[in-house]
Amino acid sequence: MNNNYIFQNPATNRGWLGMLIGSLLIIFYILLYWFPTSIQWLISLTDPISLFIKGKVADQWFFYGFIYTIAILGMGIRMISKYRHNNYQKVRTISVMFFQTCFAFLIPELLARLNLPYQDFKNIFPLDYAFFFDYNIEKKIAAGTIGYFMLAWGVFLFVVGVPVMTYFFGKRWYCSWVCGCGGLAETVGDPFRQLSDKSLKAWKIERYSIYGILAFSLIMTGGVLYTFFTKESKLFGIIDTNFIRYIYGFLIGSIFAGVVGTGFYPLMGNRVWCRFGCPLAAYLGIVQRYKSRYRISVNAGQCISCGNCSTFCEMGIDVRAYAQKGQDIVRASCVGCGICSEVCPRGVLNLENISSK
Amino acid sequence: MKHIVIVGNGIAGITAARHIRKLSDYKITVISSESKYFFSRTALMYVYMGQMKYEHIKPYEDWFWEKNRIELKYDKVESINIQRKNLQLTKELLQYDKLILATGSNYNTLPNINPEIKGVQGLYHLQDLEKLEENTKNINKAVIVGGGLIGVELAEMLISRNIEVTFLIRENTFWGNVLPIEEANIVTQHLKKMGIGVLINTELKEIYTSINQRVVSILTSKEEKIACEFVGLTIGVSPNIDLVKNTSIESQKGILVNEYLETNEPDIYAIGDCVEHKNPLSGRKAIEQIWYSGKLMGETVAKSICGSPTKYKPDIFYNSAKFFEIEYQVYGKITQNLSANEQTFYWKNTENNKCLRINYEAESNSIIGIHALGIRLRQAICEKWIRDKCTIQYVLEHLEEANFNPEFSKPFINAMLEKYNQEYPENPILIKKKKSITNLISKIFN
Ligand SMILES: Cc1cc2nc3c(=O)[nH]c(=O)nc-3n(C[C@H](O)[C@H](O)[C@H](O)COP(=O)(O)OP(=O)(O)OC[C@H]3O[C@@H](n4cnc5c(N)ncnc54)[C@H](O)[C@@H]3O)c2cc1C
Ligand code: SF4
Numbered sequence: 001m002n003n004n005y006i007f008q009n010p011a012t013n014r015g016w017l018g019m020l021i022g023s024l025l026i027i028f029y030i031l032l033y034w035f036p037t038s039i040q041w042l043i044s045l046t047d048p049i050s051l052f053i054k055g056k057v058a059d060q061w062f063f064y065g066f067i068y069t070i071a072i073l074g075m076g077i078r079m080i081s082k083y084r085h086n087n088y089q090k091v092r093t094i095s096v097m098f099f100q101t102c103f104a105f106l107i108p109e110l111l112a113r114l115n116l117p118y119q120d121f122k123n124i125f126p127l128d129y130a131f132f133f134d135y136n137i138e139k140k141i142a143a144g145t146i147g148y149f150m151l152a153w154g155v156f157l158f159v160v161g162v163p164v165m166t167y168f169f170g171k172r173w174y175c176s177w178v179c180g181c182g183g184l185a186e187t188v189g190d191p192f193r194q195l196s197d198k199s200l201k202a203w204k205i206e207r208y209s210i211y212g213i214l215a216f217s218l219i220m221t222g223g224v225l226y227t228f229f230t231k232e233s234k235l236f237g238i239i240d241t242n243f244i245r246y247i248y249g250f251l252i253g254s255i256f257a258g259v260v261g262t263g264f265y266p267l268m269g270n271r272v273w274c275r276f277g278c279p280l281a282a283y284l285g286i287v288q289r290y291k292s293r294y295r296i297s298v299n300a301g302q303c304i305s306c307g308n309c310s311t312f313c314e315m316g317i318d319v320r321a322y323a324q325k326g327q328d329i330v331r332a333s334c335v336g337c338g339i340c341s342e343v344c345p346r347g348v349l350n351l352e353n354i355s356s357k
Numbered sequence: 358m359k360h361i362v363i364v365g366n367g368i369a370g371i372t373a374a375r376h377i378r379k380l381s382d383y384k385i386t387v388i389s390s391e392s393k394y395f396f397s398r399t400a401l402m403y404v405y406m407g408q409m410k411y412e413h414i415k416p417y418e419d420w421f422w423e424k425n426r427i428e429l430k431y432d433k434v435e436s437i438n439i440q441r442k443n444l445q446l447t448k449e450l451l452q453y454d455k456l457i458l459a460t461g462s463n464y465n466t467l468p469n470i471n472p473e474i475k476g477v478q479g480l481y482h483l484q485d486l487e488k489l490e491e492n493t494k495n496i497n498k499a500v501i502v503g504g505g506l507i508g509v510e511l512a513e514m515l516i517s518r519n520i521e522v523t524f525l526i527r528e529n530t531f532w533g534n535v536l537p538i539e540e541a542n543i544v545t546q547h548l549k550k551m552g553i554g555v556l557i558n559t560e561l562k563e564i565y566t567s568i569n570q571r572v573v574s575i576l577t578s579k580e581e582k583i584a585c586e587f588v589g590l591t592i593g594v595s596p597n598i599d600l601v602k603n604t605s606i607e608s609q610k611g612i613l614v615n616e617y618l619e620t621n622e623p624d625i626y627a628i629g630d631c632v633e634h635k636n637p638l639s640g641r642k643a644i645e646q647i648w649y650s651g652k653l654m655g656e657t658v659a660k661s662i663c664g665s666p667t668k669y670k671p672d673i674f675y676n677s678a679k680f681f682e683i684e685y686q687v688y689g690k691i692t693q694n695l696s697a698n699e700q701t702f703y704w705k706n707t708e709n710n711k712c713l714r715i716n717y718e719a720e721s722n723s724i725i726g727i728h729a730l731g732i733r734l735r736q737a738i739c740e741k742w743i744r745d746k747c748t749i750q751y752v753l754e755h756l757e758e759a760n761f762n763p764e765f766s767k768p769f770i771n772a773m774l775e776k777y778n779q780e781y782p783e784n785p786i787l788i789k790k791k792k793s794i795t796n797l798i799s800k801i802f803n
Contacts, residue, residue, distance in 0.1 A: 004517045005407035085682075087765035087802040199418060299761055300736035302677055302686075304648050305368070305416040306400035311409050320416060341763055345679045347686065347733035350761050 018266030026263035075187035096183035127280035170294025171284035172336020189270020196269030285332030369629025370459030372655025390433035508591035689726035
């Protein structure tokens, strides 16, 4: 593994090529989300595959899911080859490739073919912010047993799955092993990880922004459920819950998670959404910070303050600040990608699930 | 309020400043002529290799110093007036109450080599890195003199730019005055695999230049002529004692200090690379030019200055390095040749890129040193074993506790224990075959 001349490469040092890639990604997302007819010719290219898998011609979401999966698989192979000496990297890359292909792409499309409600079984509320939307609940109720199972599974993941798994393994079990956004960040985004901001200021902004969005998502969902159960469209008689829902979907779901989340890879690194936006990451992070066996252990006094770990941390954690003090790293944002340990030239860092302390 | 002045903003000087700030309210000034802000010298290679930028190798953000009321001066100290307690900088005079000298090292040159020749240099300061950029622009061939830690880093830097490198090594093997022969062979072989020409038992005799004073080739002590456009001098570093040379502060190779890191002059201390200990602790060198020692001296001197006089007492020796892809760690005492009452147990893998050595006392069996190549060990555990004089059997039985390799790494311990049991069948060590998902996964991946 080496990252030689990554800061001289115009694609990976915020150079002209990076700007170009970023702009193209942003334009692509805007067209895909709001003007799909303008790229119908592109979307139609995936018709044969769509017909084969779900028996219908491709729509914009099939097209998106398909290229998203191809991107993760292709860049996943690059990732495996780049870090071929590190089994942790190989195992977790194969894991995200698997979850994307089967859980995010194939299973939902097959469900559609069987006329069952859509569900990505590994997506968890509140990242899956539409989980409690009326039409989703209604569709599932209408589908009978399997629909009820889907609802129960979603609630189970949120209430039991997240805290239990995070207690034992840290939030990495999700963010860098399972999640689709994480999967894209870890594969397509890997060449851009060094562009995340490590300053203390960025960390401050991060905390406001990510917990703010967590609160927003919970309030929005509360409102939506209130309307669902009471059939009252206005919360406290003033705020229209449909409107909050629309705003959330537009600002957070589309612009932040999609356009900014991916389009900004070459500008602010590959985890902009996960770090500043994702409400599920916020929830996982709280569990990780206060109740988890997971930490990055620091090997006593071995650190030479070189800065490789901080530079290549995609979440913008100043790992070195802890390592040079000999202090283990327990941070809400750490997604456990393990790259700090990989790039450290002195073997200072190791991801560990400590049994008891 | 007392004014503490520190000359040198390397790891030693900066650690002292930070700890004095933690312990006191004194006024602190740190002076350096190399850079305004502290940077990690050990990371210079990564800047050359484009893996990081200069800003990344600064361990603290620039606002840190003002916030902690540590004044930084980017200036050169020309001389010290010990009687008047002041320093002459290029344009001002600075008064001190206590002075800490942390002036670091300079790289060694060869007496028979003219330092004015273009394309000949060592690597220590930031300015050397800038010069290296100039000197290695568009060149194809380089010779590096001296096989040590900085030499191998320089080789890696040049190789990353596809410059052909030939190493001239005085000893039989790479770092032959430190590494036991087996480890040295592993490293030497690895260097060759990386495409480096290694000439052993060879020194630099002469450098030939073009009319404009640029290197064109060299002559080795074996009368071999090698064409090259660059000569890297990595034959070691020496304490930088320029500032004290013509003063009453005693120095030999380095600035002489006692256990409290005090020089012979009151209120003047010295720490880091520039120091020579008058009475080094047993098993330690008088001059120890390593990062970790500088850091520890900085912490120690801070305590002394802030009212609790503290002796410099390094714990179990440790160090680490990296030879291209192979990481290296040492704990305790491992010498190149065993002394009379020492025994060694050595294991290496078949691929020849991992090894572990444990040295122990012949009679008591208690371990005295551990060496690892390509394996990450847990420092706290290794040190505890050495401090507690654990036996080799105990250590091998508990080796898993010291394993700091990343999850799912290829297991090595059982192979090692099998070798031990073959060598010492009289009291074999029980080999545990663990079954767990993690082990299963790492098996699948190996
Ligand atoms: C390329 C390289 C790689 C290394 N890798 C490792 C490693 O992996 N592990 C390890 O343990 N060690 C390593 N070392 C050694 C380690 O860097 C040094 O031991 C350590 O930096 C010494 O720190 P110091 O604070 O004593 O001195 P320095 O870092 O040298 O700082 C001294 C400073 O004082 C300044 N100064 C001196 N005189 C004056 C003056 N009169 N006026 C103003 N300023 C002055 C100098 O310019 C310099 O900036 C490496 C060294 C190099 C060069
Ligand atoms: S990469 Fe390793 S040695 Fe370098 S700063 Fe980080 S922990 Fe320290």
